[in-house]
Amino acid sequence: MGAWRGGGAGWARASRAGDDNGASSPSVRRTSENDKTSAHGDPLSAPEGPPAELSHAPRTGTAPDASTPAHASTPADTHGSTPGGTPATAETTPASDSGAAHGTSATHHASTVTSPDPVLAPGLALVHGPLTPVVAVDAMGGDHAPDEVVAGALAAQREHGIRILLTGPPQRLRQALSNLGAAGELRIVPAEDNIAMDEGALASLRRPRSSVAVACQLVRRGDAAAVVSAGSTGGIVATARLRLKALPGVQRPGLAVVLPTHPHRTVLIDAGATADPKPEMLVQFGQLGVAYAQLALGIARPKVGLLTIGSEPGKGNKLTRRAHELLAADQPHPLDFAGNVEGGDLLAGDLDVIVTDGFTGNVALKTLEGTIRFASGELQSAVTATRAARVGAFLQRRGLRELSHRLDTESYGGAALLGLGGTVVIAHGASNAKAVTAACVLAADLAKGEITEKITQRLPAGRERHFLRRP
Numbered sequence: 001m002g003a004w005r006g007g008g009a010g011w012a013r014a015s016r017a018g019d020d021n022g023a024s025s026p027s028v029r030r031t032s033e034n035d036k037t038s039a040h041g042d043p044l045s046a047p048e049g050p051p052a053e054l055s056h057a058p059r060t061g062t063a064p065d066a067s068t069p070a071h072a073s074t075p076a077d078t079h080g081s082t083p084g085g086t087p088a089t090a091e092t093t094p095a096s097d098s099g100a101a102h103g104t105s106a107t108h109h110a111s112t113v114t115s116p117d118p119v120l121a122p123g124l125a126l127v128h129g130p131l132t133p134v135v136a137v138d139a140m141g142g143d144h145a146p147d148e149v150v151a152g153a154l155a156a157q158r159e160h161g162i163r164i165l166l167t168g169p170p171q172r173l174r175q176a177l178s179n180l181g182a183a184g185e186l187r188i189v190p191a192e193d194n195i196a197m198d199e200g201a202l203a204s205l206r207r208p209r210s211s212v213a214v215a216c217q218l219v220r221r222g223d224a225a226a227v228v229s230a231g232s233t234g235g236i237v238a239t240a241r242l243r244l245k246a247l248p249g250v251q252r253p254g255l256a257v258v259l260p261t262h263p264h265r266t267v268l269i270d271a272g273a274t275a276d277p278k279p280e281m282l283v284q285f286g287q288l289g290v291a292y293a294q295l296a297l298g299i300a301r302p303k304v305g306l307l308t309i310g311s312e313p314g315k316g317n318k319l320t321r322r323a324h325e326l327l328a329a330d331q332p333h334p335l336d337f338a339g340n341v342e343g344g345d346l347l348a349g350d351l352d353v354i355v356t357d358g359f360t361g362n363v364a365l366k367t368l369e370g371t372i373r374f375a376s377g378e379l380q381s382a383v384t385a386t387r388a389a390r391v392g393a394f395l396q397r398r399g400l401r402e403l404s405h406r407l408d409t410e411s412y413g414g415a416a417l418l419g420l421g422g423t424v425v426i427a428h429g430a431s432n433a434k435a436v437t438a439a440c441v442l443a444a445d446l447a448k449g450e451i452t453e454k455i456t457q458r459l460p461a462g463r464e465r466h467f468l469r470r471p
Contacts, residue, residue, distance in 0.1 A: 004381070006103075009114075019374070020457035032343065036328060037137075038220065039337070040174065045393045046148060046286065055230055058168075061408050065284070070427070080344060082382045087132075089146050089215050105247075105409070105428070107125070112209075119181075119383070120402070122408060123355035124453040131162055132161055132162060132444070132448075133162065133163070133226055133443070133444045133447040133448050134163040134164075134165060134224045134225055134226075135153075135156070135162055135163065135164055135224060135225065135226045135228055135440050135443050135447075136165045136166070136167060136189070136214075136215035136216075136218040136219060136227050136228070137149065137153045137166055137167070137215065137228045137229075137436070137440065138166055138167055138168070138194075138211045138212040138215045138227065138228065138229035138230070138231055138236075139153070139168035139173055139210060139211060140167075140168040140169070140191070140194035140210075140212075140231070141194070141195070141211065141230045141231025141232075141236070142197075142229075142230030142231060142429055142430070142431055142436075143197060143230075143233075143430050143431075144151075144401040144431070144432060145168075146168055146172055146176050146433065147179070148177050148432050148433045148436060149230065149431075149433075149436050150166065150173060150176040150186070150381075151180055151181065151433035151436070152431070152432070152433035152434065152435065152436025152439075152440065153166060153186060153228075153282060153435040153436060153440060154180060154182050154185065154186060155433060155434075155437045156159040156278075156436070156437045156440035156441060156444075157186065158389040159437070160437075160440070160441055162441065162444045163213075163439050164186050164187070164440070165186075165187050165188075165189055165218060165223070165224055166186050166187065166188050166189065166192055166291045167188075167189045167190075167191045167211040167212070167215045167218070168188070168194065168211045169190070169191070170188050171190055173186075173188050174188065175359065187214075189218065190214075190311035191209060191210060191211040191212055191213070191215075191269070192209070193207045193209050193210045193211070193233050194207070194210050194211045194212075194231070195210045195211075195212060195231050195235035195236075195239070196232065197232050197429055198232070199232050199234075199235050200235060200238075201233065201234040201235060201237065201238035202238075203232065203234075203235045203238075203239035204235055207239075209267065210235075210239070212227070212229045212231055212235065212236055212239050212240075213242075213243060215227045215228075215229065216239055216240055216242075216243035216244055216389045216422070218245055218425075219243075219244060219422040219423070220243055220244055220421075220443055221420065225238070225420065225422075225423060225444075225447035225448075226423035226425065226443035226444065226446065227423070227424045227425070227442050227443070227445040228414070228427060228430060228436070228439045228440050229426060229427065230414075230426070230427035230429055230431045230464045231296050231429070232429075233255075233272055233273075233426055235415070236424070236426050237253065237255070237272075237273050237324075237417060237426075239251065240253070240283075240417060240420055240422075240424050241420065244420040244421045244422040245420070245421045246419060246420055246455050247283075247420065247421055247452060247455055247459065248459065248460075249418055250262075250284060250420075250452070250455070250459060250462045251278070251281050251421040252274040252277060252284075252285060253273050253274070253283050253417050253418060253420050254269045254270040254273055254274065254275070254284070254285040254288045254289070254358075254418050254419055254420035255271040255272050255273040255358065255361075255415045255416070255417055255418075255426065256268070256269040256270075256271070256288065256289055256292045256415060256416045256418055257269075257271045257365060257412075257415045257455040258296070258297075258412055258418075259346060259347060259354075259368070260347075260372075260407055260412075261347050261348070261349035261405045262349050263349060264297065264299070264349065265297055265354070266346070266347075266349060266351060266352060266354060267289045267292055267293045267296075267297070267302075267352065267353045267354070268283045268307075268346070268354050268356070268361055268364070268365065269286075269288060269289040269292070269353065269354070269355060269356075269361070269418070270285050270355075270356065270357060270358040270361050271358065271361040271362055271365050271415055272358045272359075272361060272362040272365075273358050273417060274357065274358045275356065275357065275358040275359040275362075276358075276359065277319075277357050277358065278319075279319055279323040279325075279326055280320035280326065282319070282320075282323040282326070282327070282355050282356075282357065283323065283327055283331070284459065285324045285355045285356075286304050286327055286335050286351070286353065286355045287333065287335070287338075287416040287455070287458045287459055288419055288455055289302070289304065289353035289355060289418075290304065290335060290353055290356075290458065291303050291320050291418070291451065291455045291458055292353075292416060292418060292451065292453040293352050293353050294454070295445075295446065295449040295454060296416075296442070296445070296446065296449075297352070299352050301336055302334060302352035302383040303322075303334065303336050303338045303351050303352045303353070304327065304335045304338060304351065304352070304353045304354075304355060305337075305338050305339060305340065305341035305345065305350075305351040305353070305354050305355070306323060306324055306327060306337075306339070306340050306341065306355050306356070306357065307320075307340075307341055307342075307354050307355065307356035307360060307361070307364065308324075308340045308341075308342070309339045309342065309348070310340060310342065310470060311339065311341065311342060313328075313339065313340065314361075315340060316340070317463065319357065320340075322338065323355070324339075324451055327355070327392070331458060333457075334459045335460075338350075341354060341369075343364060344365060345370070346368060372407055376407060383400070395450065409432075411438055412424050412438065413425060413435070413438035413439040413440075413441060413442035413443075414427035414428065414431070414435070414438075414439040414442065415429065416442070416446060416451075416456065418451070418455060419455065420452075421452060422445075422452065423447045423451060425439050425440075425442050425443040425445055425446070427439040451465065459465055
């Protein structure tokens with residue numbers, strides 16, 4: 001039960017994000033129009049090409065140069081051969097004015113590697129054969145950045161084969177890697193600015209070249225498949241909305257967290273991304289949560305519930321009453337809607353997805369965190385108070401160990417920001433190295449499972465208007 005001691009870390013750090021500060025961002029796929037815009041100095045754009053200064057990775061299992069589009073090349077080792085042993089040639093090609101040559105911007109040159117291997121999807125790389133997502137990690141986000149973040153990212157690459165790109169001040173990150181005996185083992189994309197933990201959504205405008213903004217830009221350009229950050233939730237959500245275009249049909253993104261229910265886990269969405277949504281957005285949150293539960297939890301047909309103050313259909317405010325009607329109505333991809341659920345049933349495990357607005361979800365999540373932290377501390381005190389209690393705890397050590405693992409916040413990774421044109425995982429602000437590693441694994445799994453494509457399939461391309469028939 002010691003997993004909850006001294007910190008109060010939760011399943012995912014979620015705070016209210018500025019709902020009205022987002023804006024349409026450039027497309028995930030790189031186009032000549034986007035490159036021209038950035039070449040003319042758009043103040044809200046991160047650098048169109050990652051800076052040339054990158055730390056070198058080892059010869060085996062390294063990611064391609066961050067200045068090289070992942071969809072235009074396959075990685076080659078330092079001897080100039082592809083993973084399959086086929087010789088490859090490296091060449092530097094100047095970009096044309098339109099930025100179309102090899103997908104580079106108008107103001108940068110890119111080093112590309114040509115090989116007979118098939119073209120890779122954006123953000124994917126070859127590691128001993130199988131496709132592996134490249135994860136951009138905001139090394140300056142979190143209470144313990146950059147040391148714990150770098151340690152967790154390093155473990156993700158070493159133990160799980162996930163390709164990592166660190167964004168942050170190169171000198172500080174190189175020092176952190178040297179302290180871990182891993183100098184040059186992770187790639188570094190320079191970003192001299194960062195969003196502080198006490199800054200909110202407006203920081204995305206004040207700091208357009210922060211470490212999380214550069215990480216999002218790598219996903220937008222196709223050089224990475226996912227972003228991981230333990231920084232300010234409001235800043236991350238606003239920055240991601242500026243850099244990563246919303247998926248077709250998605251009005252607002254939703255923050256999905258996993259609750260430690262038994263026998264299987266439950267997804268709570270929204271946990272803080274959109275504090276004041278419309279009823280139609282709650283319906284979309286249900287679709288986002290279903291796609292996430294199917295991919296992350298392996299549930300074929302998730303049951304969906306609406307969090308409100310009573311189980312009866314007429315209970316709640318205008319938002320929840322209207323959302324109940326829409327969730328129960330026919331949809332192109334119908335939900336298995338089970339009705340309303342009260343706050344006392346959040347951990348009952350009867351539902352797979354629980355839908356709510358960001359304000360209520362955030363309050364509910366932090367209430368659960370505090371309750372579980374208190375109960376865990378009391379249980380630990382009770383089982384160690386007397387000799388007989390300690391003997392009983394020893395006899396029940398397997399069950400207690402399983403319970404401790406299920407309540408261990410560090411094993412959940414973080415919250416997934418769903419509905420954008422890229423995978424974004426927000427870890428708890430107090431994340432240590434183990435939690436950062438779990439967040440990288442979660443991000444890689446979601447990117448590999450094509451979570452954005454699954455969401456796109458479940459939502460209509462345009463904004464849908466709901467008209468209900470009166471009985």
